[in-house]
Amino acid sequence: MARQSEKGMKVEKGGLGAEALPEPYDRLVDRLEKVVGELESGGLPLEQSIEKFAEGMRLVREAGQRLDEAEKRVEQLVRNASGEEAEVPFEPGSEKGPGDDGR
Numbered sequence: 001m002a003r004q005s006e007k008g009m010k011v012e013k014g015g016l017g018a019e020a021l022p023e024p025y026d027r028l029v030d031r032l033e034k035v036v037g038e039l040e041s042g043g044l045p046l047e048q049s050i051e052k053f054a055e056g057m058r059l060v061r062e063a064g065q066r067l068d069e070a071e072k073r074v075e076q077l078v079r080n081a082s083g084e085e086a087e088v089p090f091e092p093g094s095e096k097g098p099g100d101d102g103r
Helices: 025-041 046-073
Strands: 002-004 010-012 075-079 085-089
Touching (some): 025 046
Antiparallel strands (some): 002 010, 075 085
């Protein structure tokens, strides 16, 4: 039977298997929103609040790592001066990609 590990990986009962997949980013965000809601409700005892806060921090780190990984994978296809398509690494904050002549 599959369950979620602390690291957000799907784990088959009995340990990590070849099927271990990272938890989708959207699911991490959903879990984080739930944790934040529970903390904001103010109905948790101090010890549970601390545990929830620690869980939230783990989720924030994992989601941040996922975004960093995704950013590294994103590439833009642009046409260079000779009209050929070229792969250019994604540069956050850049409004115009290299080779697009300002278009």
